Amino acid sequence: MRVLITGGAGFIGSHLAESHLERGDDVYIIDDLSTGSMDNIRFLQDNPAYKNRIFVHINTILNHDMMLELTGICDVVYHMAAAVGVQTILDKPLESIVTNIQGTEKILEMCNKFKKRVLIASTSEVYGKHLHAPLVETDNIIYGPSSKFRWSYAASKLMDEFTALAHHRTNGLEVVITRLFNTVGPRQTGAYGMVIPRFVTQALKNEPITVFGDGTQTRTFTYVKDVVSALMKLMASEKATGQVTNVGGIEEISILDLARKIIDMTGSTSTIQLIPYDEAFGKDFEDMQRRVPSTEKLERLTGFAPDKSLDFILSQVIAYIKSK
Template sequence: MARLRDNRTRILVTGGAGFIGSHLIDRLLKRGNEVLCVDNLFTGSKRNIDHLTTHPRFEFMRHDVTSPLYVEVDEIYNLACPASPVHYQHDPVQTTKTSVYGAINILGLAKRLKCKVFQASTSEVYGDPAIHPQPETYWGNVNPIGPRSCYNEAKRCAETLFFDYHRQHGLEIKVARIFNTFGPRMHPADGRVVSNFIVQALRGDPITIFGDGSQTRSFCYVDDVVDGLIRLMDTGPDVIGPFNIGNPQEFSITGLAGMITRMIGSESKIAYRDLPQDDPRRRQPDISLARSLIEWEPTVSLETGLHKTIDYFRDRLLDVAPRMR
């Protein structure tokens, strides 16, 4: 990306064609930045960034972060990695490479450019937590050899690399542990509970619940998450993280299914399936640090966010339904 003649900030977003990444790019462009979106389109989609193709401050580069990247930017957001179990378990070795090699390559780039760099970590670093809610000081309860470990452990390793680059090279880093996020542009076949329930309810198919449905999650609308990431990135060099970014309100999976079917007016019935191995029973962030140090907390209610997400999937249903069969 060629440097501009003015002082506009040039920002690299890896994984920028993904669900959260594309919303982040929208917000960065509205702030007047120039954005280079890098994505290999394994789980990201051109559909998510089609509206930006003619934007004068947007550029797309198809690239896999497991290979070095040579660009000139002022800030980096690293969001590159498949984030849903369906996708990250499809090629677990590549998932680990994306998080670990990707972190090494992005950190090397940031070191050369002497720029601040953000790492999108995950609540999955806590595994199936024995402490509830989960504070950033909790080290987690993670199975290192299970089917989810390609994602959990790779993200934990990426955090290690970020903090070691900070300690060893003085690199300015920012790390956020993102909890369950939902909203428009979710992949309709990503296997996540919100997208699954909405698509199934809209089609009148059975609502698939794994386990007995008593397990809980905390759902944060994507606009709130993006706000948290930007607030963190805007802080000074002494504010590093990790920070939990998520909604501290806890909902059962059964309760979520009931809410979605009522909002849609669906007559879908519940179909129970066996709980996958290592699936966490409870997940809820303690966001005390985010509230105090970056003055962030979510403002969009679950119901408001679901209305927007349902509208999105309703508009897409005719297109996605044949591919969901």
């Protein structure tokens, strides 16, 4: 099978590419390297077993001719390319909206033209300001005001979902939509506000661990290889066609307790420093107090649900960052 992965040099995309290559598939990657890195996939290119099965294009998904060629060649498409991280959204709001909305429109247009099955990677951020848990796919959406640009990312990804579902209902396009909850693991960088690699890096350097807000906000974290398994199983499941499905972890933890756990696991002498949101991100930021997924639908559709413990996930990230 020939697989196209947009954003394939990114954190999740590179793991997805690796898994498909291990399975024996041909993998085509397009990435503009705005947040991805060749370091994430160079070892795949250098592997003799994959030499003639990985094809990398450094380009934008908005390039019509390039996407026409790649979509026509491949059998299925994973659309992983997107503006990534809170800091990116706040620093480059217009670019982020264009990337997310126009990029997804282009992918869906091409997939519809060639009738190719496509997975759209959405985000748990689309749920907005809910306080209850777990979040289920049919929950209402609750956002803050448009003056808070933090919500532009969530709104743009929700628009991606609407557009994909409209293609499915209007054109019969085989679309699969996944809402990802805080994916973490090796190759992830803290450069775009990703909390675990940032905390681990600070702890290993015995620097103060900077917790934004009061630290009572809670999250679950999903190991990247569990996410890849879920994506591949959803792509293979006919029952997942036209469906929106959560992909998330199993342990809820406050960000303050996460910092304490990382200090303990690294043997760090770091202290914890609380930084107000407006000082860290400016006036355009609001946070979600709680983000915990229901994965019942994922398990019902695929027979699979992520099960890696937070301790396991942290041990993998710590080992990776130490190695770097």
